[in-house]
Amino acid sequence: MSRVSISKSYAVLVGLETYVKVRRKGKDTLRKITRGKERLVALEEHQRRKEEELEQSESAKREREMVAEEENLREENTVSAGVMQAMRALGVGPREPREPREAEGGG
Known part of the structure; x- marks a missing residue:
């Protein structure tokens, strides 16, 4: 392992990954603090925003389900x-199913 060296590009990549993670955590923390402040200062506004976010996520979920269903139908039609x-x-053409035969032989 004494002969192994880390190239500068790898060190830069590791540094960038760390930088991005720290920024993301910082933004998340700031967002949490801001929402906490909103909750204390303007409770009604906060509740309204929360309800809007919930409605948007539910409608997006329904839309994704509908798109998936349409895609499945399209695939079935293609097949x-x-x-x-x-x-x-x-x-060869499609045929109507035949009636099942009754048991053959005299009974």
Whole structure:
């Protein structure tokens, strides 16, 4: 290990990562302090903002669910279209299901 050296670029990357983490923690701390102050000074305003954030997150969740559902339907339709193309290429068409046969033989 005595021969191993750390390049300057690696040291710079580690420094940048540390810098970004410290800034993020600082911003989070500042945000918490600000929200605490708002809670004490303007309780009604704070509650209104909190409700708006909750509504936005719920509507975003619903929107993501709807988009995923539409995507699933689109995939199903694409698969169905692909199967239909293959059936046409083979000259086979969809058939109606047959009625199950009754037990054969005299009884």
